[in-house]
Amino acid sequence: MSNKRDFKHLTFFDVPEQSPGFLLWHVSTSWRTVIEAALKPLSLTHPQFVVLTTLWWLTKDGARLSQAAIAKMAGLDPNTTSQIIRGLEEKKLIKRVQSSDVRAKNPLLTAKGSQVLARALPAVESADILFFKKLTAQEIEVMVNIFQKLIIK
DSSP, X not given: OOOOOOOTTTOSOSSXXXXXXXXXXXXXXXXXXXXXXXXXXXXXXXXXXXXXHHHHHHHTTSOOXXXXXXXXXXXXXXXXXXXXXXXXXXXXXXXXXXXXXXXXXXXEEOHHHHHHHHHHHHHHHHHHHHXXXXXXXXXXXXXXXXXXXXXXX
């Protein structure tokens, strides 16, 4: 009896390497490994970096915003964002201040958070450059356009 099974009725692909989802999974896990290594010396997790950077982008002009707005921009669910914000607050990288709505608090970067971000953002962008160096500038532009089309809003 043969262990070989015919899965043609289950898949469109002859081999996994033809599947965009399979390839995206491998690319994303490889990329995350590189990013996590860049953030490790700063004692930041990748999700913490994403929330910290999102907070900076959304508040750099002095705006105050909710955790829900951070979650939406970061592509995270509100509960996960809340947990990450708590962790960043424990590290004294952000503080939460009372909002005009007494039921909510607005997260803000602290001076320490700004200092950490000033090191983290260039480290992550340098890691990105190294990771994507096999691609031409034109290929990167095409890839970015494809990713922008695929983002669920």
